[in-house]
Amino acid sequence: MSEKEDAAAGPAWSTRVPERPTLDGLEERWASAWESEGVYRFDRSAPRERIYSIDTPPPTVSGSLHVGHVFSFTHTDLVARYRRMRGMEVFYPMGWDDNGLPTERRVQNHFGVRCDPTVAYDAAFEPPAEPPEEPIAVSRPNFVELCLRLTQTDERAFEELWRRLGLSVDWGMTYATIGDDARRISQRSFLGLLGRAIAYQVEAPTLWDVDFQTAVAQAELEDRERPGAMHRVRFHGEGAQPLIETTRPELIPACVALLAHPDDARHAAIVGSEVRTPLFGTAVPVLTHELVERDKGTGLVMVCTFGDLTDVTWWRELSLPVRPVLGVDGRLVPIPWGEPGWESADIDAARAAYGELAGRTINQARRRIVELLAESGDLIGEPQEVKRAVKFYERGERPVEIVTSRQWFIRTMEHRDALIARGRELKWHPAYMRARFEDWVNGLTGDWCISRQRFFGVPFPIWYPVDAGGVVQYDAPITPREEQLPVDPSTDVPDGFQESQRGTPGGFIGDPDVMDTWATSSLTPQIAGREWIDDELFRAVFPMDLRPQAHDIIRTWLFTTILRSHLDHDELPWSNAAISGWILDPDRKKMSKSKGNVVTPMHLLEEHGSDAVRYWAASGRPGADTAFDPQQMRIGRRLAVKVLNASKFVLQDSPTPAARVSHPLDRALLARLADVIRAASESFDAYDYTRALERTEEFFWWYCDNYLELAKGRRYDSDPEVSGSVARALTLSLSVFQRLLAPFLPFVCEEVWSWWQQGSVHRAAWPQARELERDLSGGDGELEARALDVAAAVLHEVRKAKSDARRPMRAPVARVVVRDSAERVGALELAAGDLRLAGAIELLEGEAADAFAVAVELADGADD
């Protein structure tokens, strides 16, 4: 039982049972009471072993929260509330992910500005009231300021929603991924990796989005089905005229080789020879490689600079030359035909043909070259329509290309084995989610590219010297001192230089890029725990206990967070990962805006009530995709109403409880309750909140339908031992139910708790089976349990008789004859008097164990 704390109750805690309890208004009332009482405040003075720390997912603020957020954030809150009631100090901060492209795009449109890192910072800059036609160029620090200004509005709306949903976050601890501290920690970690040569810079083929004109990472790609066409194209050889098939004929000028499989006899004759490309007459070798698939197309494949990642593999392994034709803007660049690397059997023809393509976009160039190939007779047959999966940047609108550029990378390939081992150290909930992590690590094809050619993000804290000849010395980066962080090299000046030297011979330039958003998000445990800024706090919360997140970002957020912690701390960032599923609409598709079926979360909370929505969320098992189901919310609301009414029934006019529960039915009830406490606790310990809810809820309904009915007749019994035993069983069980349900239905449970207890239920002790030990000691548990079973069964038969006779439930009973096994009849004898059937009850012993039969005679006459 909760200890009565003297005078701890504020004005919000009343002590009266209302006449007509209602759910209306509970959210506002208790959310503000929790805030003013500091119920969820984190006490950092607690020893580490009593701290439970959560690495909350920071939602992207430039967008809106949707039903899926409500779903998964509720799961985390269930665990947080359970651990808090178990006596843990719960470190449960909230972060805002305001760093990245979505915010950048919103700010551009909202204020009518564009970021130009070459512009100087203007401390007095104020955007016009109305966004101008032509965007105003502003410095990166000014742009970041505008981002922060806009995201603050979003963050307030998000916080309001989370409070209404009842997340037990300590709102005194929030962070933003673009905030000063996040930039400081992110830049410091980067500099550490740079010092250890784990971060490095290199000019290499990189995945490239031509619209955003930035490098992107493997983890940010997704496949989309796109219609394409397969073209059969003839190359020119001495005698042989080999055919290839390609979906990307516009890359023929970028062709550097043809490949066949080493065992493919069909092409053995030309392997080792040279052939010339159609239209351009460039000589390319015919080589072999194991990766070529014989049964695709003609068995000959064209290698270009670069059509896909396989081209990069072949280019690397076969030491092929490069012939880049694609520019960073997705258009074909001018080519100096005749110069080294661009030789041709017929320079004029090559120039003429390529002149038709230069400056065009990929799609335009493809259409034109098909016409040219048809005219020259090198296109064999008609192009065949094909469906093909094409890689897109997940936010992009055109396929990613591969472009050679200078980028920053973090070494991951050499750590793959260690990362797999980290994944096995981590406790996954559910366990099978680990396979997704291992699949991803095993499938990595290159180091993690972390630089982006964008503006709103954490800048690389790097400058480069410019030599006397004006050449940038990329190999000799200048780094800031730690205490200078965070720096923006586009406006800050490195030690020993003046601003006037920026971009001049003998001067310096800043690295123009920003980090991938995951390069910062991968440090959320360090950011939330304020590593290096508040090391005492960091030591208290890191490594954290829990990472909650959805399964779609295992390859990004979960993976990169493990990587960074492994590299910087040589340990896991957290000991448990709880993976939530997605919300599916009734068609079993992931709910998304494009489907037009997104319901706004605030509307849901207003319509059904927060407890009801939480109940629905809690019914989604860890990891399982769950259907959006308003019906389930109505059931949750029904449960909340039941909690109100059952609590009212137990608490109103309660006779004086005895010091101890003494009667068999009451003792049996408490014994079953102890089992439920054990089951719910075990489930919560295993992060299976759904099972904890199911067990508790199932028994609570049974309790209302059966035990409370049995108690009705007995609680005002003239014998104070009977009434005292019932009263004690009722108050003990009510206290337990209110606490077991508190994580799921925090508002209604706080309300009913306040009617008779001091302090918040959310800081009360989680129920323990041993609270009931004293009342359960002695006696014959089995016999008493059987008595309760049989009594409930008889009650059921009596109701059935009334229902079959279409009589009201208050119809009097003349006589009940129960026939059952000797064992069960014996048990019922203990409780027969407590059934209060208002009529005679006869017990007969039957022959077999399944002899249970009840004959009910209803009294004739009026029902009232």
Add this chain to the structure above:
RNA sequence: GGGCGCGUAGCUCAGUGGGAGAGCGCUCGCUUCACACGCGAGAGGUCGCAGGUUCGAAACCCGCCGCGCCCACCA
């Protein structure tokens, strides 16, 4: 092509070696002194298909079919 998950009542799902279950929906009944945001009762299923293991399989094994997600060297 590979991996993971799923397939049980009209719907959403629980059930992992021995009685086929819950809630909703449906049908019928009832103002019952906590609750009409209620209460009581009832109907409803060849547990995806086909083999195997076992005295016994919804559950364990093998194969297949279907759905979803992730991954892949998708020319």
